[in-house]
Amino acid sequence: MLENDKITLAIVDDHPVVIEGLQKLLENKEVIRIAGSFTSGNGFLGFLRSNRVDIVLLDITLPDANGLDLCKEIKQLSPSTCVLALSNHSERSIIMQMLQNGASGYLLKNASGEELMNCINEALSGQVTFSREVKEIIARPGVSELKQLPQLTRREKEILHLISDGKTTAGIAEELSLSPLTVETHRRNLLQKFEVKNVAALIKMAAQQGLL
Amino acid sequence: MLENDKITLAIVDDHPVVIEGLQKLLENKEVIRIAGSFTSGNGFLGFLRSNRVDIVLLDITLPDANGLDLCKEIKQLSPSTCVLALSNHSERSIIMQMLQNGASGYLLKNASGEELMNCINEALSGQVTFSREVKEIIARPGVSELKQLPQLTRREKEILHLISDGKTTAGIAEELSLSPLTVETHRRNLLQKFEVKNVAALIKMAAQQGLL
DNA sequence: TTTCATCTACCGGTTTTCCGGTATATTCGC
């Protein structure tokens, strides 16, 4: 196979041992060319600016940045590059955040070589992919995610949205053709229902419950 | 196979035609028993209160509630029940929200019968599962998700967090042993960097960027 | 060493939010 037809793969991991292990695992694959290995986020970003990379195996823990932000930067710089997170972090929130930031998949480091190859292929075909353990983590949401949100009336939801858009009570009142005093009342009811004492905490809760 | 050993499955969809189609597709499966079909969320919730359901195929569009909230309620009522979303909605945000609310998987309605069976099995084994098209949607995040967030200093991130916890300027100042006036300044810088005019909009943006 | 970013701190004033109440009209389910 011509060198140029091979899949170009990069590795970013602060642990040199891990890099070596991955290289050993991948170097005998016909279709893959390891374009580079990096122990820092900035090192890789520099490389990416002048080289094509089809897929990158990215650790979360890095010396100069965190993998979450780095993933986002990679996708901005080169949207066609697949980011496959490869990490020890098994927190559901981190996995979801990684997806939100544009990752094509997530593997825990205990995944087998076979699993890794499967995931690489699936990611390159444009689909998200996870190692088995990660699939189980995602399917098992914590209690906090499911905690009941106060039930809001239609008007309250409406006003909540407008508040989150940065509108003031007066502005909302005008937009809805209501008395500012009425909007005030709804606002207060929102604070009560969420058991918070100002809009900052209100919006945070609402956002975490996916209400915005 | 004994009736009691079969997997109990329920269908919730406001479209009777879809229910019939799914029933036809599943009725000849040895391992599955269709425990009930419902066209409303409340109908199913009532059933779930007194019957075991291993897995439910859940539509998003429902007459009396939306599938997102319903999914959350189902998982609260019966955490062991797998929820497989089966919908026409192909928006990434809805898929992610559904996962956040405890779904074990997501299929678009154009998925094949074979895909459906695979997903049911994978979900029952405790792993998340998606139809092929959904995997592609997840792997393709929108530009909005990746838009660059303002570069925040350590102090600013710290204060942003405290604000989102509902703390006041005075409270934050005390907690960090700073002058309230200093905290004020940081707060103003945050509003400027995010180009918003109050904390409500600030927290919304920060939450959407996963900063909280 | 100089420059740049950040952190710190202050003044004075305006706007908005927050909180303690109270109260009537409407709408929806039983």
Next chain:
DNA sequence: GCGAATATACCGGAAAACCGGTAGATGAAA
């Protein structure tokens, strides 16, 4: 038809946020 929930509206006062400035201290990079 009758509650219960919801939506509407008001008062007054205290607290907090927001805004437009300015400016010294610190620390790291060039």
